[in-house]
Amino acid sequence: xxxxTVDLVKRLKIVEGHVRGVQRMVDEGAYCIDILRQTLxxxxxxxxxxxxxxxRHLHHCVTEAIRSSDSADQERALAEILEIFAATRA
Amino acid sequence: xxxxTVDLVKRLKIVEGHVRGVQRMVDEGAYCIDILRQTLxxxxxxxxxxxxxxxRHLHHCVTEAIRSSDSADQERALAEILEIFAATRA
Amino acid sequence: xxxxTVDLVKRLKIVEGHVRGVQRMVDEGAYCIDILRQTLxxxxxxxxxxxxxxxRHLHHCVTEAIRSSDSADQERALAEILEIFAATRA
Amino acid sequence: xxxxTVDLVKRLKIVEGHVRGVQRMVDEGAYCIDILRQTLxxxxxxxxxxxxxxxRHLHHCVTEAIRSSDSADQERALAEILEIFAATRA
Numbered sequence: 001x002x003x004x005t006v007d008l009v010k011r012l013k014i015v016e017g018h019v020r021g022v023q024r025m026v027d028e029g030a031y032c033i034d035i036l037r038q039t040l041x042x043x044x045x046x047x048x049x050x051x052x053x054x055x056r057h058l059h060h061c062v063t064e065a066i067r068s069s070d071s072a073d074q075e076r077a078l079a080e081i082l083e084i085f086a087a088t089r090a
Numbered sequence: 091x092x093x094x095t096v097d098l099v100k101r102l103k104i105v106e107g108h109v110r111g112v113q114r115m116v117d118e119g120a121y122c123i124d125i126l127r128q129t130l131x132x133x134x135x136x137x138x139x140x141x142x143x144x145x146r147h148l149h150h151c152v153t154e155a156i157r158s159s160d161s162a163d164q165e166r167a168l169a170e171i172l173e174i175f176a177a178t179r180a
Numbered sequence: 181x182x183x184x185t186v187d188l189v190k191r192l193k194i195v196e197g198h199v200r201g202v203q204r205m206v207d208e209g210a211y212c213i214d215i216l217r218q219t220l221x222x223x224x225x226x227x228x229x230x231x232x233x234x235x236r237h238l239h240h241c242v243t244e245a246i247r248s249s250d251s252a253d254q255e256r257a258l259a260e261i262l263e264i265f266a267a268t269r270a
Numbered sequence: 271x272x273x274x275t276v277d278l279v280k281r282l283k284i285v286e287g288h289v290r291g292v293q294r295m296v297d298e299g300a301y302c303i304d305i306l307r308q309t310l311x312x313x314x315x316x317x318x319x320x321x322x323x324x325x326r327h328l329h330h331c332v333t334e335a336i337r338s339s340d341s342a343d344q345e346r347a348l349a350e351i352l353e354i355f356a357a358t359r360a
Contacts, residue, residue, distance in 0.1 A: 012113045023102045032147035033170045039136050040177050046129050051356050057122035058348045066336040078328045080123045087130050089317050089358050137269050148258045156246040168238045179227050179268050192293045203282045212327035213350045219316050220357050226309050237302035260303045267310050
């Protein structure tokens with residue numbers, strides 16, 4: 001496993017632990033606002049994870065697709081970025 | 091535990107399982123875009139969870155605070171909603 | 181007009197001028213990334229505007245509705261906040 | 271001006287008119303929730319505009335940069351996409 005992959009999995013393990021922590025908070029009747037602050041932190045952590053995945057994707061898959069002579073591959077690579085972009089903000 | 095609490099915990103367990111599924115995808119070298127589609131689904135699930143928590147919060151804590159005669163409580167309750175609102179969109 | 185209203189209108193006039201500025205950039209063939217940086221700034225300004233409107237709304241309309249003895253009014257006030265919250269993040 | 275540019279400018283003119291409409295609403299003391307619904311619609315229109323600009327950017331500037339032999343140009347093109355991506359969701 002590459003160092004990058006190890007880092008990505010580690011980040012998700014932290015997110016997983018964080019989600020379990022929020023389960024306990026809900027179980028124990030924590031204050032709603034404190035729960036919302038924690039789920040916000042989880043979403044921020046997922047956004048950071050996504051940024052790293054997209055970085056890797058642009059530097060490898062997209063760069064290769066654009067340099068290839070296969071125009072269908074190129075178009076698919078760009079369409080996928082636009083799809084992710086539209087989905088994250090909409 | 092109230093029915094609402096049971097539902098909230100169940101939703102978080104599903105999120106937790108989903109996060110573990112993405113770990114496996116990363117481990118096994120899944121395509122980046124497929125990973126991003128899954129983390130987007132996780133964030134949508136967390137947003138739905140947050141909406142339910144906020145709903146409960148408005149109907150109980152905020153309603154009580156506003157009806158109380160304690161103006162510091164009232165102000166705190168409104169300030170917290172504005173804080174969450176600003177944090178989720180900024 | 182209250183001071184608050186004057187401030188809100190002034191903020192929208194700045195947004196309007198900003199949007200016209202981006203029209204000129206597009207017209208003159210500005211670099212795409214520079215255009216996107218400007219539209220991001222416009223959205224940040226609108227988010228700040230929204231936060232001020234919501235603040236006012238919570239302190240006046242919502243507070244009055246919750247204190248009224250009309251439970252339909254109360255429910256509507258809370259449902260509208262949840263609607264705005266869901267729409268801004270989804 | 272290309273057809274694409276004409277379309278982009280037209281979209282911004284509609285946004286500009288929409289912002290002026292919200293100014294009138296504020297001036298005339300419209301209900302806060304109705305104001306927030308309109309600013310949400312404006313932000314949706316800006317997001318659609320951004321998606322079109324990004325589409326054009328990926329198909330032209332980014333594709334050219336990646337095909338060029340200038341690795342600094344390539345890196346800058348990818349870094350800018352990541353910047354926009356991080357800014358829109360954070």
